[in-house]
Amino acid sequence: MNRMTRDQMAARVARDIPEGAYVNLGIGLPTKVANYLPQEREIFLQSENGLLGMGPAPAAGEEDWELINAGKQAVTLLTGGCFFHHADSFAMMRGGHLDICVLGAFQVAVNGDLANWHTGEPGAIPAVGGAMDLAIGAKKTFVMMDLLTKQGESKLVDACTYPLTGLACVSRVYTDLGVFDVGPQGAQVLEIVEGLTLDELRRLTGVKLEMAAQSQAA
Amino acid sequence: MIDKAVASAEAAVAEIQDGASVMIGGFGTAGMPDQLIDALIARGVGDLTIINNNAGNGEAGVAALIREGRVKKIICSFPRQSDSHHFDAAYRAGKIELELVAQGNLAARIQAAGAGLGAIFTPTGYGTLLAEGKETREINGVHHVLEYPIHANFALIKAHKGDRWGNLVYRKTARNFGPIMAMAARTTIAQVGEIVELGALDPEVVVTPGIFVQRVVQIASATNHALAA
Numbered sequence: 406m407n408r409m410t411r412d413q414m415a416a417r418v419a420r421d422i423p424e425g426a427y428v429n430l431g432i433g434l435p436t437k438v439a440n441y442l443p444q445e446r447e448i449f450l451q452s453e454n455g456l457l458g459m460g461p462a463p464a465a466g467e468e469d470w471e472l473i474n475a476g477k478q479a480v481t482l483l484t485g486g487c488f489f490h491h492a493d494s495f496a497m498m499r500g501g502h503l504d505i506c507v508l509g510a511f512q513v514a515v516n517g518d519l520a521n522w523h524t525g526e527p528g529a530i531p532a533v534g535g536a537m538d539l540a541i542g543a544k545k546t547f548v549m550m551d552l553l554t555k556q557g558e559s560k561l562v563d564a565c566t567y568p569l570t571g572l573a574c575v576s577r578v579y580t581d582l583g584v585f586d587v588g589p590q591g592a593q594v595l596e597i598v599e600g601l602t603l604d605e606l607r608r609l610t611g612v613k614l615e616m617a618a619q620s621q622a623a
Numbered sequence: 624m625i626d627k628a629v630a631s632a633e634a635a636v637a638e639i640q641d642g643a644s645v646m647i648g649g650f651g652t653a654g655m656p657d658q659l660i661d662a663l664i665a666r667g668v669g670d671l672t673i674i675n676n677n678a679g680n681g682e683a684g685v686a687a688l689i690r691e692g693r694v695k696k697i698i699c700s701f702p703r704q705s706d707s708h709h710f711d712a713a714y715r716a717g718k719i720e721l722e723l724v725a726q727g728n729l730a731a732r733i734q735a736a737g738a739g740l741g742a743i744f745t746p747t748g749y750g751t752l753l754a755e756g757k758e759t760r761e762i763n764g765v766h767h768v769l770e771y772p773i774h775a776n777f778a779l780i781k782a783h784k785g786d787r788w789g790n791l792v793y794r795k796t797a798r799n800f801g802p803i804m805a806m807a808a809r810t811t812i813a814q815v816g817e818i819v820e821l822g823a824l825d826p827e828v829v830v831t832p833g834i835f836v837q838r839v840v841q842i843a844s845a846t847n848h849a850l851a852a
Contacts, residue, residue: 495727538727
């Protein structure tokens with residue numbers, strides 16, 4: 406089966422981030438989106454530990470461990486960037502100032518419910534970080550994930566079975582097999598990876614899928 | 624003459640007793656006041672309630688405090704990391720209590736304590752495991768959860784520079800929880816890379832006004848050395 410690579414997915418998400426957007430890229434896969442933001446667009450990357458105007462990783466040997474991102478990796482600050490404390494950082498989310506956040510997920514439900522912080526397995530040590538604040542705080546919450554687990558189970562589901570991060574908070578899901586809008590209308594297919602049909606996508610996910618009005622084959 | 628500067632980390636933490644609640648600044652290792660924590664370990668007190676974003680990284684700082692068995696309870700947002708082995712072991716052995724708080728709620732609850740608020744209604748966490756059993760209210764069509772302030776007896780924070788009145792400026796993302804913890808704790812102890820003359824800090828850029836800080840101790844940390852180089 407034809408799949409988008411992680412870099413292709415990151416490039417696809419980057420296409421939907423407009424000039425002037427204030428954006429938080431979650432830990433892990435979403436971090437890759439930064440590599441594909443067009444240089445001619447001015448986009449403000451926020452990192453929840455307290456910086457706005459985050460730049461790329463520094464050259465080896467140039468790391469400053471008091472200048473890190475939410476994943477605790479060394480980063481740089483763009484000219485014009487700034488620092489702030491944690492309460493201000495989360496006010497940017499909760500207060501509705503952040504335009505877009507891109508998060509990874511265990512599961513997304515067709516109504517936009519998100520599960521991405523805890524497997525709920527016995528013995529698992531839970532850790533939430535900023536996931537719950539980001540999920541409900543940004544104006545638009547995008548998810549970036551593989552559509553299927555390694556076992557072939559769909560991560561786009563009718564109802565999440567993992568513990569929830571936020572209710573009805575996701576608006577769009579970018580996967581290796583297609584792009585979906587989710588919400589009160591259910592799941593709508595915006596794009597399907599080349600070589601896959603809508604019926605195959607329905608079979609793989611097991612959820613009700615309709616083509617969106619402005620959809621296109623990839 | 625008011626002089627909040629103390630001579631050593633040991634002197635700075637000398638009032639912290641068994642059973643104290645202690646906020647510790649830092650996000651990962653950035654802003655972690657390692658030398659104050661080392662002094663706290665050397666002091667030998669235990670049964671501590673620690674408030675920090677994480678639950679220790681590697682061997683230093685909060686991780687060392689947990690390794691030494693001094694922590695009864697930790698209030699944090701992100702305990703489980705690739706290098707949180709001391710917390711993981713203590714948690715699995717049932718030796719440490721965990722109160723998990725969404726990161727923004729952690730910041731807001733600390734800020735509420737510093738601002739003298741009785742509680743906050745926050746939309747974060749509504750409908751999740753972290754809101755179970757908590758009071759909720761719909762405000763302007765949005766569901767909120769009632770969360771209470773987090774107070775502490777002490778805050779140990781790291782800043783870049785301070786003066787004898789306790790005014791502080793921070794460095795880059797090491798600022799993180801410092802300003803709000805300084806406000807929330809009854810006694811705030813700041814380790815700074817350099818204590819400067821009164822008036823040397825531009826009053827327009829002071830981040831933490833000295834009213835929130837009770838002790839300042841100068842400790843030239845590795846990062847501050849790197850900065851000076």
